[in-house]
Amino acid sequence: MRKEGGTVETEESLRREILEKTKEIFKLRQQEEKFIPGKSRIHYAGRVFDEREMQAAVDCALDFWLTLGEKGDRFVSDFSRRMGMNYGLVTNSGSSANLLAVGALCSPNLAHPLRPGDEVITTALAFPTTLNPILQYGLIPVFVDVEEGTYNLDAGRLESALSDRTRAVVLAHTLGNPAEMDRIMEFAKEHSLYVLEDTCDALDSFYDGKRCGTFGDLSTYSFYAAHHITMGEGGALLTNSLNLYRQALSLRDWGRACYCRTGERNPNGACGHRFDQIFDGLPDGYDHKYVYSNIGYNLKPLDLQCAVGVEQLKKLPEFTKRRRENFETLFNGVKQYEEYFILPRALPKAEPSWFAFPLTVRGDAPFTRKEIVTYLEQNQIETRMLFAGNILRHPGYRNIRSRTAGELIHTEKALNGSFFIGVYPGITNEMIHYILDVLRRFLSQSAEKTVGTED
Ligand SMILES: Cc1ncc(COP(=O)(O)O)c(C=O)c1O
Incomplete structure (x- = not known):
C-alpha cells in the first residue's frame, strides 16, 4: 500500500501503529481513573492489566x-x-x-x-x-x-x-x-x-x-x-x-x-x-x-x-505480593474486633495468596451479617457471600444423592454469618484505609446502639 508521502506501508508497520494506538487508549483510560472515597466502587475482585494485555489481545485479533x-x-x-x-x-x-x-x-x-x-x-x-x-x-x-x-x-x-x-x-x-x-x-x-x-x-x-x-x-x-x-x-x-x-x-x-x-x-x-x-x-x-x-x-x-x-502470568509474582499486603493490612485493622467476627486464619504451614478477605459474624455479635453487608455496600464496598455457604441448603441440591459424615457445624456458620471483601491488586492502600474507616464507623454505631438498648 502506498502512502501520500510515497512510503510503502507494510502490514508490519500498520500493526505497530495499531499497537501504539492501543497503548495510547490504555493510557487515556488510566488517567480517568481516580479513587473518590464513598463514591468509587471498591470491587471485591477485578481485572488488573495494562497496555500489554490489550496489545496482546489486539495483536492476536x-x-x-x-x-x-x-x-x-x-x-x-x-x-x-x-x-x-x-x-x-x-x-x-x-x-x-x-x-x-x-x-x-x-x-x-x-x-x-x-x-x-x-x-x-x-x-x-x-x-x-x-x-x-x-x-x-x-x-x-x-x-x-x-x-x-x-x-x-x-x-x-x-x-x-x-x-x-x-x-x-x-x-x-x-x-x-x-x-x-x-x-x-x-x-x-x-x-x-x-x-x-x-x-x-x-x-x-x-x-x-x-x-x-x-x-x-x-x-x-x-x-x-x-x-x-x-x-x-x-x-x-x-x-x-x-x-x-x-x-x-x-x-x-x-x-x-x-x-x-x-x-x-x-x-x-x-x-x-x-x-x-x-x-x-x-x-x-x-x-x-x-x-x-x-x-x-x-x-x-x-x-x-x-x-x-x-x-x-508474567505479573503473577507482583499480584501475589499485593494480595498478601492487602490481606495483612486488613487483618491488622480488624483483629481487634475478634469478639464480633471469626477472623480468617491460615494453618502454620500455609502461605496463602488470598483470593479475598473472609469474615464470619459471630452469633452473639450486636449486629447481623445482613446489616454489616448492607452498610458496606451502601458505602461502595462490594461484598460477597462465602459461595454457597452450605450447598445442601440450596434449591437445586435438595434431592441430590449424598451422605454427610458428622455435623456440618462450621459449614452452617459460614452459611449464616460469612461474607468476604476484596484484597485483589486493584485495591490500593487508600482504599484499604477507607474500608477500615467504614468498618470502624459501623462497629462503633452498633456498639452505641447496644448501649442505648440496655439503657
Ligand atoms: C473454588 C472455585 N472453583 C471453581 C470455580 C469456577 O471457575 P469459573 O468461573 O472459571 O468457571 C470458581 C469460580 O470462582 C471457584 O471459586
Missing part, C-alpha cells in the same frame, strides 16, 4: 487465527513450567476444568476409573462447580465439615467419612487458603484414593513450601476476571500423569482418541499414524481424528484469551 493455537501452546507451556507440573491443558473456564478432571478420573481408559455409586469425600461449603461434576458423573459426595476460620475441609474428619466405596477426595483451597495437604495426602495414600485439588482460587498459594495444586492427581484453575490472573473467561488443568492428561484432553476435544494438535498441518497427524491404526470394531485405518475414546465435550477457549493469559 489481527492474526485472526481465532481458535486455540500458538498462544494456547505458549500459555500451557509457561503455566505448566511455572507450576512445576508435567502436563497441562487450557479450558474455557475453571468449571470446565473441574468437569474434565472428574471426567478423566471416570474414563474407561484408566486401569481403575471411578464408577457411578463410588463415594467422593468433599465439603458442602463449596463453589457449585467444584461439586457438580461429582453429581454429573453419578458419584456420591460424602460431606465433611470445614474448619473454623480456614473454611477448608477438616482433615481430622476424613476417617469418619470413609466407607468401602470411598475412591476420591475433591477439595478446594477456599479463598486461596491452603488446605492441610500433608494430612489429606497421607489419608489418600493410605486408602488409595484419587485427589483433585480445585485450585481456582489459590494460584500461587503454598503449603509446606509446595505449591497448592501440585499435591493431588489433578488440579484445576480459573482465569475468570475475578481470579489471580485472568483471560476474561478461562481455566486450566494440570497433572503429572500422562494418562490422566490424555483423558482430560480427549474429553475437552469432543472425546476423540487422537491427541495431535488441532489444525496440525501434517496430513498424517503429528504422530504420523493418523490413518494406519486398527481399532476393534472400526474399519482398518479409520482416521484417528474421528475415533472417540471418551464421551466428550468441546471446552476449548480461544487463542486470544490465551494471549492475554501469557501477559497476565
Whole structure:
C-alpha cells in the first residue's frame, strides 16, 4: 500500500501503529481513573492489566487465527513450567476444568476409573462447580465439615467419612487458603484414593513450601476476571500423569482418541499414524481424528484469551505480593474486633495468596451479617457471600444423592454469618484505609446502639 508521502506501508508497520494506538487508549483510560472515597466502587475482585494485555489481545485479533493455537501452546507451556507440573491443558473456564478432571478420573481408559455409586469425600461449603461434576458423573459426595476460620475441609474428619466405596477426595483451597495437604495426602495414600485439588482460587498459594495444586492427581484453575490472573473467561488443568492428561484432553476435544494438535498441518497427524491404526470394531485405518475414546465435550477457549493469559502470568509474582499486603493490612485493622467476627486464619504451614478477605459474624455479635453487608455496600464496598455457604441448603441440591459424615457445624456458620471483601491488586492502600474507616464507623454505631438498648 502506498502512502501520500510515497512510503510503502507494510502490514508490519500498520500493526505497530495499531499497537501504539492501543497503548495510547490504555493510557487515556488510566488517567480517568481516580479513587473518590464513598463514591468509587471498591470491587471485591477485578481485572488488573495494562497496555500489554490489550496489545496482546489486539495483536492476536489481527492474526485472526481465532481458535486455540500458538498462544494456547505458549500459555500451557509457561503455566505448566511455572507450576512445576508435567502436563497441562487450557479450558474455557475453571468449571470446565473441574468437569474434565472428574471426567478423566471416570474414563474407561484408566486401569481403575471411578464408577457411578463410588463415594467422593468433599465439603458442602463449596463453589457449585467444584461439586457438580461429582453429581454429573453419578458419584456420591460424602460431606465433611470445614474448619473454623480456614473454611477448608477438616482433615481430622476424613476417617469418619470413609466407607468401602470411598475412591476420591475433591477439595478446594477456599479463598486461596491452603488446605492441610500433608494430612489429606497421607489419608489418600493410605486408602488409595484419587485427589483433585480445585485450585481456582489459590494460584500461587503454598503449603509446606509446595505449591497448592501440585499435591493431588489433578488440579484445576480459573482465569475468570475475578481470579489471580485472568483471560476474561478461562481455566486450566494440570497433572503429572500422562494418562490422566490424555483423558482430560480427549474429553475437552469432543472425546476423540487422537491427541495431535488441532489444525496440525501434517496430513498424517503429528504422530504420523493418523490413518494406519486398527481399532476393534472400526474399519482398518479409520482416521484417528474421528475415533472417540471418551464421551466428550468441546471446552476449548480461544487463542486470544490465551494471549492475554501469557501477559497476565508474567505479573503473577507482583499480584501475589499485593494480595498478601492487602490481606495483612486488613487483618491488622480488624483483629481487634475478634469478639464480633471469626477472623480468617491460615494453618502454620500455609502461605496463602488470598483470593479475598473472609469474615464470619459471630452469633452473639450486636449486629447481623445482613446489616454489616448492607452498610458496606451502601458505602461502595462490594461484598460477597462465602459461595454457597452450605450447598445442601440450596434449591437445586435438595434431592441430590449424598451422605454427610458428622455435623456440618462450621459449614452452617459460614452459611449464616460469612461474607468476604476484596484484597485483589486493584485495591490500593487508600482504599484499604477507607474500608477500615467504614468498618470502624459501623462497629462503633452498633456498639452505641447496644448501649442505648440496655439503657
Ligand atoms: C473454588 C472455585 N472453583 C471453581 C470455580 C469456577 O471457575 P469459573 O468461573 O472459571 O468457571 C470458581 C469460580 O470462582 C471457584 O471459586
